[in-house]
Amino acid sequence: MRYVTDLALAAIFGVSLVVWITLAASVAVASSLIYTPVNPQFGGSPLNGSWLLQAATAQNDFARQQQQQQNQATGASLTPGQLFAQQLTSQLYSSLANKITQAIFGPNAQPNGTFSFEGTTISYHLVGGNIQITINDGQTISTVTVPAGP
Numbered sequence: 001m002r003y004v005t006d007l008a009l010a011a012i013f014g015v016s017l018v019v020w021i022t023l024a025a026s027v028a029v030a031s032s033l034i035y036t037p038v039n040p041q042f043g044g045s046p047l048n049g050s051w052l053l054q055a056a057t058a059q060n061d062f063a064r065q066q067q068q069q070q071n072q073a074t075g076a077s078l079t080p081g082q083l084f085a086q087q088l089t090s091q092l093y094s095s096l097a098n099k100i101t102q103a104i105f106g107p108n109a110q111p112n113g114t115f116s117f118e119g120t121t122i123s124y125h126l127v128g129g130n131i132q133i134t135i136n137d138g139q140t141i142s143t144v145t146v147p148a149g150p
Helices: 002-025 046-058 061-076 080-105
Strands: 112-117 120-127 130-136 141-147
16 A cells, blocks of 8 residues: 555656746746837827727716706706796797798798787898897897898
């Protein structure tokens, strides 16, 4: 039994000696390190550009915070009644703008006219081939000249 144990130890020692000599005798191969930039702005692959932009956008906490503040300021905290009133006001102004546009440029357009609502006065005059529109909101006066159309 001792003979088998000694034989096994000798075999293990012999194999490890052969492996050690082989490793020590082998030639070490090395090459120089070459730096390759990742960012296309600094000579990296142009295919990395979109990935870098997406990674930067995902990490941009500043833009996310601004979006949250804007949502809070523009109505994220409005009650359903306030939201309805805001949408109704928007629809009424849109309808009023459509009526004024039809009166100025529609098929039965007059050469001049005036509209007044909530302290704002809109007047228009046909001057040559153009329509001069003046908007007076009580504080400022804006004048726009547009072609009268065909």
